[in-house]
Amino acid sequence: GAGVSQTPSNKVTEKGKYVELRCDPISGHTALYWYRQSLGQGPEFLIYFQGTGAADDSGLPNDRFFAVRPEGSVSTLKIQRTERGDSAVYLCASSLSTGFGETQYFGPGTRLLVL
């Protein structure tokens, strides 16, 4: 079946602009996660959803970052007033549930470059 998909695959924007990154999880997966990966580092947790609600947004770096999942499927990560330090690969993952030991399946990521 189809895996997690993310669009766009690459995004170049100018400092101060607004961007939206989209994630389509695996069908039937109730949990959805966003991570950010900087060069040479492992993914860093941003936020996760169980259904439509954000269960933990403790990883969002500041109030310029916001994510939604209005119908419990597709999610959008929104970044306002982008800064050069926001440049990274943004990864989305989904899992069947948030049960013990549940595997998270990752998408290919969106590479964001802020000029």
Place this chain on the structure above:
Amino acid sequence: GNSVTQMEGPVTLSEEAFLTINCTYTATGYPSLFWYVQYPGEGLQLLLKATKADDKGSNKGFEATYRKETTSFHLEKGSVQVSDSAVYFCALLDTNAGKSTFGDGTTLTVKP
């Protein structure tokens, strides 16, 4: 908070050599442990996992054992191939929350 420390890379081996990539963790409670692999130009893929102490995860000739006493989850393979060249990430999943904590990754290059 939770943390994962991986052996620093890069690691370069000849084909058929033995591989060990060290991983240690700090966590409250009883996390599940994972190894993910990222091949060049591809996304993160689950390689193997273990959900409780003394469990051994295995896949594609790779193995790792969940050692609670040493808080470790070292990745091993007896005979590496050129196709194993990739970046390997150790991660833990907090049992009380949905989020994973990752190490910084170890780049493995296998030469013919």
